[in-house]
Structures are given as structure tokens and as C-alpha cells.
Ligand SMILES: Nc1ncnc2c1ncn2[C@@H]1O[C@H](COP(=O)(O)OP(=O)(O)O)[C@@H](O)[C@H]1O
């Protein structure tokens with residue numbers, strides 16, 4: 001069964017077509033990686049799935065529900081979580097508070113106006129687990145802005161995981177990371193359970209080929225090719241326009 | 248027909264004056280993302296300086312040409328010395344700084360020229376009337392219309408055709424891009440600020456022969472100019488032009504043909520436009536992501552240590568009234584009431600990141616509920632307070648529905664416009680509200696069997712509600728809901744992405760804040776025994792903003808401290824000096840410049856630094 005299906009999705013900014021009739025399927029448990037040169041329209045595509053951007057035409061279906069044009073919060077409540085290409089955190093709040101905000105809205109009672117946050121021990125434990133999962137144990141009290149860039153990327157993942165999503169959208173999770181941080185991130189993403197489906201944008205070919213079940217190549221808003229890593233590597237057009245450009 | 252044409256021309260005259268105000272406001276906002284509340288003061292200063300130049304030289308035209316120059320100078324100095332250091336901060340500090348300056352300029356004008364209405368006559372050449380096909384018209388008014396349209400044309404040409412215009416347009420889109428075009432951004436900012444101020448001053452002197460000169464003319468032109476901008480769209484010159492003429496004509500015809508509801512017509516026009524186009528006629532759609540947070544302070548959960556100090560303060564406040572006489576007791580009671588009001592604003596401003604300049608509307612709803620239900624239906628004052636809270640909550644939910652669709656400066660302008668709508672109702676619905684003469688609340692409710700006429704009982708009543716509000720807000724802020732509000736303040740886009748319907752949360756915050764403000768208003772009506780429309784004029788919203796900021800927005804204790812300081816200063820300074828407006832304004836300007844987190848915020852920072860060491 002498909003967790004995500006895009007039906008001839010189309011989006012243009014004036015004359016610039018950033019998503020040109022894209023159809024795509026992410027099956028349950030699949031790790032689907034999107035690659036493509038800068039400006040290919042990868043982030044715009046994820047933004048249309050997450051609700052940050054409204055498609056001009058076409059449909060987005062999550063578990064066969066049409067969510068086209070829904071606001072981001074409704075889409076999130078459908079079990080779709082995401083990270084952002086540029087860190088998008090609550091910079092002045094602590095790591096725990098960052099995670100708790102995401103936990104509370106999906107698993108707790110965000111309208112509770114009377115019980116102190118700290119009193120909900122189940123929630124606190126879950127936050128601690130999440131911190132450990134993304135290698136931020138012990139950093140709970142630090143303000144997000146004091147984390148290193150790589151740590152902030154890890155916190156992005158923790159926030160996305162907090163809502164226990166079915167579909168995780170990752171926009172270049174390893175961008176700007178050091179090689180050791182990248183290795184840790186690959187291990188982290190690799191360790192996520194197969195109950196979770198992942199649609200991920202990635203530039204680093206090592207990451208792509210170590211994680212992907214299937215790869216979609218975007219070029220000027222169009223799907224150039226979709227297939228298994230082996231198929232993509234063997235595809236002449238992909239080699240021509242994209243893989244050839246990677247040094 | 249003749250009357251109709253005459254009204255149309257009067258509408259155009261008013262529209263032109265509004266345009267001179269709105270054009271500068273809009274340019275300054277578009278380029279620097281600054282809303283200057285002092286813009287009305289520059290209008291006023293232009294008029295008064297024009298009068299001075301006229302008296303010295305005897306020439307209206309000399310005054311007309313020269314008066315804007317020194318005013319623009321004042322504006323540029325203000326931009327250079329005061330606004331510039333604030334650009335990196337949230338927009339709230341800039342709004343508050345300019346609000347501080349309105350106090351200083353108002354006091355300046357009152358000191359030099361007095362409070363009476365002064366007159367400046369139109370120049371001899373334009374005294375007369377002109378016969379045109381449809382009747383006779385004042386020559387000066389016809390001149391103004393022509394002049395205004397000429398200015399609009401010149402502005403348009405400057406913006407569209409000149410190099411500077413290209414830089415300004417680029418700057419409105421993106422300051423970095425403008426710098427890429429070779430624009431000297433700091434100089435451009437100063438220049439445009441000065442230019443906008445000069446236009447406002449020109450408007451002031453142009454208006455003087457028609458409207459007269461009086462302290463208070465500053466906010467009387469500022470509010471409609473804001474409405475023009477809300478209608479026309481922020482940052483759009485075309486919007487300022489169309490909006491000005493629209494408001495000028497609607498207002499003039501309203502006053503001529505629908506006297507009873509004239510004041511409301513411009514607000515109705517605004518509502519009609521906003522319902523169809525929330526961003527205004529020519530504005531760019533407001534995007535949640537693009538606004539910098541109004542404040543940034545991290546809320547900390549209450550620790551054991553603060554529990555102890557809270558208890559200590561409560562005990563002190565319980566003992567305090569026995570050490571003082573009736574007058575200071577009343578003053579402290581008033582502080583409690585306004586502290587409740589300030590805390591309610593802080594929920595919105597400091598904790599949800601929404602800067603309202605119309606919070607007095609809900610205070611007013613609470614106060615009028617007590618007064619009206621008491622006088623018309625002889626309802627018990629306590630039930631009146633309860634009804635006031637409910638009515639204020641409903642009013643806030645309704646008004647908030649429109650306002651939370653925006654954020655940042657547009658939010659500020661909308662709340663301001665709505666609160667002026669409530670003010671107009673209070674002013675004009677005399678049969679019920681008593682207008683500016685107000686209503687007297689005869690009944691003094693009993694409090695646990697005591698009669699409330701005694702200052703001691705009033706003290707304990709207000710203290711109880713203050714403590715209750717403090718406790719409820721503290722629970723709320725430490726609970727998931729409070730954290731959600733803070734999350735929205737910090738990063739609304741991210742909150743949506745993790746699943747919060749942020750607009751609904753903002754509306755909830757707005758409604759709770761409105762309800763608590765209604766409580767403060769109801770208590771005030773009982774305390775004061777009197778309520779009039781003056782209590783909810785927009786400057787009342789400004790005052791409560793000042794109190795909140797002075798103490799520290801985004802902290803729970805700050806607003807109470809700021810309120811105490813403000814009211815003590817007002818009482819003490821005003822009994823020693825006539826210039827208390829200037830003094831308060833100056834203190835406030837210093838606070839904005841040097842203690843950006845307010846006094847309590849600064850104290851907390853110091854404490855954390857000590858703890859961290
Ligand atoms: N809001 C927008 N308005 C106009 N153009 C945009 C907008 N967002 C993205 N673009 C353009 O769309 C193209 C695709 O951008 P993006 O989706 O971010 O690419 P990628 O993530 O593949 O690098 C780029 O040329 C970008 O400049």
C-alpha cells in the first residue's frame with residue numbers, strides 16, 4: 001500500500017515551473033530518496049507535501065486521503081512530519097522544550113492550561129528517549145541556539161520523530177555536516193523502524209546509496225527517472241545530467 | 248447637486264491631507280518595516296512651526312515651504328540617534344520608541360503654544376471663493392486638492408522613474424538586493440524617513456487653515472491615516488492614495504448625510520475591505536513566516552525559590568495597607584487593577600508575540616458592562632463584573648477573528664482600528680454610555696459583607712483579583728497551552744509544521760487576554776465609580792503597552808512592576824512638575840534604548856548570569 005501518492009502535481013511561480021507534472025509513489029516502509037541539482041524543485045516538492053506551499057494543480061494523497069491544499073497543521077495530524085533544509089527550530093527554547101512542543105500536540109493535550117508541563121512524566125520520559133535517540137542526551141536544558149549546527153540538525157529529527165509520524169520528510173538532513181556527523185546521521189536514519197516511511201532529499205551520494213530503496217531524480221521540476229539505486233546508476237540520462245556533475 | 252459636489256470636494260481635501268500622512272507612513276513601513284506612531288506628532292509640529300514662521304514673517308507661503316524643513320531635521324535626528332540602533336530588534340521596540348516621542352512632542356507643543364485652539368488663516372490670495380459651473384468653492388480648498396494630486400504625481404514619478412526610486416522599490420522588496428544595486432542603505436533609510444516626516448509636516452501646515460491647531464491633532468490624524476494604510480495595503484503608495492481618497496470621501500459624506508453613524512463608516516469600510524482582502528487593496532499577502540518575533544525572552548518555570556519570594560511579597564502586600572492612609576491605599580488598588588490589565592496584555596504581547604495597540608477596548612467592555620448593567624438594569628456589580636468578563640471575551644473572540652489572520656505591524660494596526668471602533672461606539676451611543684460625560688456607578692458592592700466605600704476593602708478586593716490573575720496566568724504559562732503560545736511567538740511556521748493550528752491558538756490567547764482585560768475594566772468601574780469614553784481612547788492602549796514593556800514583556804512579574812512604576816511616576820511627577828508627559832516619555836525612551844527586556848527582564852538576565860558563573 002502506498003503511504004504517499006503524488007498525482008500529476010504541478011506548481012509554478014509565474015513563468016517558472018518548479019514542479020512539472022510529478023507523479024510519485026512512496027510505499028509503506030520505503031526509503032525513497034530524491035536527488036537532483038540545486039534548483040531542481042526538490043524543496044518545493046516537499047513543501048507541497050507538507051502544506052507549506054500550495055500546488056497549482058494535481059493531487060497529494062496520504063494513505064489515500066486527498067490532502068491537496070490542506071494547511072500544514074492538518075497535514076501534520078495526518079501523520080506526516082518533516083525537517084527543513086535550513087534549521088527551523090525554536091532557537092530561544094531549550095532542547096527539551098523544542099521536543100515537548102511537538103510531543104504535546106500529537107500525543108498529549110496541548111490545550112491543557114492548568115497542569116504544569118513537568119508533571120506529565122510519561123511525556124518527559126518520551127522526550128528523554130528522543131534525545132538519546134538523536135544523540136542529544138544530557139543537552140536537554142541547553143537553548144537550541146547554543147547547539148552546534150550538526151546538533152541542531154539532530155534536534156530537527158527529534159522534533160519530527162516526536163509526533164510518531166507514518167511518513168517522514170527529510171530535506172537534506174546531512175547538509176553542512178562534518179563527515180563524522182554525517183556518518184552518525186546515516187546510522188540514525190538507518191536505525192529508524194520500518195513502520196516509518198521516509199521521503200528524503202539528499203545530495204551526498206554515499207548517503208543516498210547507503211539508505212535508498214528507491215531513488216527519484218528531479219531535473220527542472222520534472223522526474224528524470226525513478227528506480228532502485230542500481231537502475232538509477234545504470235541510467236544513461238541520469239549519468240549525463242546529474243551524476244556526471246557530482247565530483 | 249451643489250451640496251453633493253461641495254461634499255465631494257471636501258472629501259477630496261480631507262483625502263489629500265490623509266494622503267500626505269499616509270504616503271510617508273507607508274514608504275517608511277515598506278522600506279524599514281517601522282511604524283512610526285510619532286508620525287502624527289510631525290503633522291502637528293509642521294502646523295505649529297508653520298504658525299510660528301507665519302507670525303515671524305507674515306507670509307503663509309514662506310511658512311508652507313519652510314516649516315517642513317526643521318521638522319524633517321527632527322525626524323532625521325530621531326532616526327539616526329534612536330531608531331537606528333533598534334533595527335536589529337523586533338518591531339515592538341521601534342513602535343514603543345516612537346510612542347515615547349509622542350509624549351515629548353505633545354508636551355513641547357503644549358508648553359510653547361498652550362492648549363487652546365489656534366488659527367492660521369489661508370493666504371490672502373486664496374481667501375476668496377471660486378465660482379465654477381456647479382457652485383462656489385473655497386479657493387484654498389481647491390488649491391489643496393490640486394496640490395495633493397500634484398504631490399501624488401511627483402511621488403509616483405520619483406518612485407517609478409528615478410534612480411533613488413528604483414533603490415527604494417528594491418529596498419521595499421529586499422534590503423540586500425537594494426544594497427546590490429549600489430544603494431547606501433543607511434543613508435537611504437534616513438533620507439526616506441526625513442522625506443516622509445516632511446510630507447507629514449507639510450500636511451500639518453496645509454491642514455492648519457481648515458482644521459485649526461490644537462494639541463491632540465496628532466492622534467486625530469494618525470488614526471485615520473493608519474486606517475488608510477490598512478485599507479490600501481502596507482507599503483503601497485498606490486494603496487495610500489486610493490485609501491486616502493476613499494476614507495476622505497466616505498468620512499465626509501458620512502458626516503453630511505448619516506450624522507449618527509458617521510464615525511463608524513470608515514471602520515465599516517475598513518472591515519469590508521479586510522473581509523475580502525486581508526492584506527488591503529494593494530498590499531502584499533501577509534505571510535506568517537516573514538515576521539520577526541515581537542519579543543524574545545525565555546520563560547522559565549517557577550522554581551522553589553520564586554515560590555518563597557512570591558509568598559513573601561503576598562504577605563508584604565497584606566500588611567502594607569495598614570501602614571498607609573486612604574490616598575496611597577487607593578493608589579495601590581489602582582496599581583493592582585492596571586497590573587491585571589497589563590498582565591493580560593502580556594499574555595498576548597510577551598508570551599504569544601502579538602503586539603496589540605487596541606487592548607483598552609476590552610477593558611472598556613468590562614467597565615461599561617458594570618456601569619450599564621448597573622444603571623439600566625440595577626444589576627449587582629459582581630454580576631456586572633462577571634458579565635463584563637463574558638462580554639469582553641466575546642468581543643475579543645469576534646475582533647480577534649479578524650486580527651489573528653495577520654501578525655506583526657498589520658496586527659497592531661488592526662487592533663488599533665477596532666479599538667477605535669469600540670471607542671466611537673462609547674462616544675456616540677450617548678443614551679446608553681453617556682459618551683464623553685460618562686456614567687456614574689452608584690452602587691458600591693459589598694465584599695464579604697463589608698461595604699466597599701472603605702479604601703481598605705477596596706484594597707483587599709483588588710489585591711485578591713490581582714493575586715488570582717497572577718496565579719491563573721502562572722499555571723497557564725507553565726502548562727502545555729502556555730508553552731504552545733510561547734512556541735508561536737518563537738516560530739509560528741514551525742508550530743504549524745508540528746501540528747498546531749496556530750491561528751486558533753492565537754485567537755484563544757487573544758480571547759483569554761480580552762477576558763482578563765474585561766475583568767480589570769469591571770474592577771476599575773467599581774473602583775473609580777465612573778467610566779467615560781476617555782478611558783478607552785487609543786492612548787490608553789498605548790499606556791498599558793508602556794507599563795507592560797517598562798517592567799518587561801514576556802515575564803509574569805514585569806508588567807506588574809512596570810504598572811507600579813508608571814502609576815507612581817505619574818502621580819509623583821505630576822504633582823511636582825507640569826512636564827510629566829515629557830519626563831515619562833524620556834524615561835520610557837531610555838528604557839527602550841537601554842533595557843530592551845524591560846526592568847524585570849534586565850534584572851533576570853543579571854541573575855541568570857550570576858547563576859551561570
Ligand atoms: N517562493 C518562491 N517564489 C519564486 N521562486 C521560487 C520560490 N521558491 C523557490 N523558487 C524557485 O524554484 C526553484 C526550485 O527551488 P527549490 O525547490 O528550493 O530547489 P531545490 O530544493 O531543488 O534546490 C528555484 O529556482 C527557486 O529559485
Ligand SMILES: [Mg+2]
Pocket residue numbers: 042043044085
Ligand atoms: Mg532545497
